[in-house]
Amino acid sequence: MxxxxxxxxxxxxQANSDIPAFECGGxxxxxxxxxxxxxxxxxxxxxxxxxxxxxxxxxxxxxxxxxxxxxxxxxxxxxxxxxxxxxxxxxxxxxxxxxxxxxxxxxxxxxxxxxxxxxxxxxxxxxxxxxxxxxxxxxxxxxxxxxxxxxxxxxxxxxxxxxxAYWAWQPDGWTADTRRLAERYRRYLLFGTLASAVMVEHLAFCLLGGGTAVIPDALPMFPQVLEQLRVTAVLVTVPRLHAILDELREQEVDLTSLRSLLVAGSPLPPHRLVAAYDLIGDAVHHGYGQTETGMLCLLTAEEAAAYPEAAASVGRPWTGVELEVRDEQGNPVPAGTPGEIWVRTANAFRGYRGADEGEVLRDGWVRTRDLGQVDERGYVYLAGRARDVIIVNAILHYAGPIENALTTHPDVDEAYVVAAPDERTGEAAHAFVVAVPGRSPDLDALRLAVREKLGEAAVPSTITVVESVPVAASGKPDKRALLASLDR
Missing domain, CATH: 3.40.50.12780 (ANL, N-terminal domain)
Structure with missing residues (x-):
């Protein structure tokens, strides 16, 4: 028991009492x-x-x-x-x-x-x-x-x-893959807030694996802090990864100590992941999880190198995770078939404080409300949030596939789609894109990219090129701020 x-x-x-747990300045x-x-x-x-x-x-x-x-x-x-x-x-x-x-x-x-x-x-x-x-x-x-x-x-x-039963706190349940990842957490960069569930999840993982949590003296400057503190493992959001890659194109930073840079929190276009492999190397990991479940999937650089198609995925299910893709009736679908992702873990949440779980919990399974599919090798591909939708002329369109279509264009680095009320169509899709440095996307070409992939009805009503995307307090792209900018 x-x-x-x-x-x-x-x-x-207690078993390793002399090993440093934290390093904070001196x-x-x-x-x-x-x-x-x-x-x-x-x-x-x-x-x-x-x-x-x-x-x-x-x-x-x-x-x-x-x-x-x-x-x-x-x-x-x-x-x-x-x-x-x-x-x-x-x-x-x-x-x-x-x-x-x-x-x-x-x-x-x-x-x-x-x-x-x-x-x-x-x-x-x-x-x-x-x-x-x-x-x-x-x-x-x-x-x-x-x-x-x-x-x-x-x-x-x-x-x-x-x-x-939480994987990060229970080393007796670790698989060989978990232990290999733990070896990369010799010096884990701890920053931001201890209220972050994922930050503490990986802090526990670091300490149980024999590593040390390294706390910077001040707000860390990326990627320089990784060199200065000889960091071997760090968690970053997608916007922070974008900023790190931009910095690495402009200056040399010694990242030879880095063994694991795990990026998670929001969708990451495959071309950005490939760029991270090119600039950072096999330290790059792509993760997927939720507050309600902890980490669910992980993709390593080695897997993507052996199976290039996996660069568009979030990897395979992690330690102790069962994952199924189901249709609207809750029935499992075959590999390669799109649907909603359901997961089961021993450490899943019990419910929401003072509120109904809203059909998220069912018979021991958690509905992630994420859309995607699983291929024959078990790699999980996300297609967007089930609730991140735009209803145009009574037809439902998901923001994720539109964003993915826009990022297939070679001039687009990032793409985000929001829904806004529209007098004629009920709602309309509005896209915001960040250009690849030195490029100027042609808006008609972007509309064509969406049209060819998803059809005319999915083409955004407006496409705006922005220098960067606002970031919410959670570290994720702030779509509410983008929506508010439409009224200006």
């Missing part, structure tokens, strides 16, 4: 030092009567911020890790049912004001207590909130049972 989270993680830290925190922090914070939380309580944590990216989260899990708490940059309305929503907010000095006053009670992190340490996890499998362990790009953030609930 699997021990309750975070028992396996704590045991792994400061090094060993695994033993991290365990000491966890024990002291657990003692402080226990002394405050917070066993099995609802605990929110808002800190900078620090060893202490990670340690107090682990301490809360040791006591069986329901933990919400809060992004310190939340607007007031979102902060009030996220903190509504937490008993206390643990905060460090980086947290702004307006976030503190939204909490029911604030306990400063610096005042928490007490006598250390034994690290014997008290979580019950059926209890909520984590509520991870989405970015709120379509309204208020949505709370994604994970039980202690789910966290106990």
């Amino acid at each position: 699997t021990e309750v989270f975070p028992r396996a993680f704590l045991d792994a830290l 400061r090094v925190v060993s695994r033993a030092g991290l365990l000491d922090l966890v024990a002291r914070y657990a003692g402080g939380l226990h002394a405050a009567g917070l066993d099995h309580a609802g605990v929110a944590v808002a800190t900078g990216v620090t060893p202490e911020g990670f340690a107090v989260r682990l301490a809360a899990h040791v006591l069986g708490c329901r933990v919400v890790v809060v992004n310190t940059g939340l607007p007031p309305a979102h902060a009030a929503h996220v903190l509504a049912d937490s008993d206390v907010l643990i905060a460090d000095e980086s947290v702004p006053p307006e976030l503190l004001a939204a909490a029911r009670k604030v306990l400063p992190l610096g005042e928490l340490p007490a006598a250390p207590m034994p690290l014997e996890p008290r979580g019950r499998p059926e209890d909520l362990a984590v509520v991870t909130y989405t970015s709120g790009s379509t309204g208020l953030p949505k709370g994604v609930e994970f039980t202690y049972a789910a966290m106990s």
Whole structure:
């Protein structure tokens, strides 16, 4: 029987106690030092009567911020890790049912004001207590909130049972492929926010694989930070990858230490992935996952080199992931047939905080709401979001295929399509494209590219060439900002 989270993680830290867990400037925190922090914070939380309580944590990216989260899990708490940059309305929503907010000095006053009670992190340490996890499998362990790009953030609930089965936290379940990837995480760049589920997912993976999390002193400058800190593994969004590739075309940066650059979060055109292979090499990995499930698929450079068609995919299902493509009635379809992607993992979410799961969960399976297909070799190809649609003259068009058609043109580097109300057609598609450096796309040629691939009805009403695409707080392309620009 699997021990309750975070028992396996704590045991792994204890077994290699002298290895550095964190490196922050000139400061090094060993695994033993991290365990000491966890024990002291657990003692402080226990002394405050917070066993099995609802605990929110808002800190900078620090060893202490990670340690107090682990301490809360040791006591069986329901933990919400809060992004310190939340607007007031979102902060009030996220903190509504937490008993206390643990905060460090980086947290702004307006976030503190939204909490029911604030306990400063610096005042928490007490006598250390034994690290014997008290979580019950059926209890909520984590509520991870989405970015709120379509309204208020949505709370994604994970039980202690789910966290106990989570691939990144459980090395006993790692496959040979997982262990090979872990070898690349000797020095993992930890930046941004500890409220990022994917950032912490790979932090746990790094530490369990024997690596060290390297925290930059200030906001990192890419790609220079990779050279300066001798980074071997890093997670980046698609917009950040675009910026890195642009920089590498202009200057030389020593990336010989880099073993894994995992890009995820939004669709990546195949030509951009190939360009990344050319400029960065076999460190490039393309991942696909969701907040509700964790990482689902991974594509390595070696796979793409052996099977070039796979460059258009997001790889094959990852450790512990079952994946099916189903039709509108929920029936599995054969390889090569488009449909909606369904997945099943032992660590999937339980539901949405205070809301119906909206038919996303069904019989142990999660509907990703992503469209795609699987080829005969098991590679997964995404075609867009099931909800990212434009209804023109009562006919439904998906934004993803239109974006893909636009990026097939050699002058287009990035393409994004949004829907806007239209008096004549109900809705209309509007495209925004970023040109390949030094190129000037011909708009008629772009319309032709869409027409030939998808038909006349899918051709965008307008196509606008932009220098860059706005990026949301989540690090993903901000389609809401693009839509708003149509009104200017």
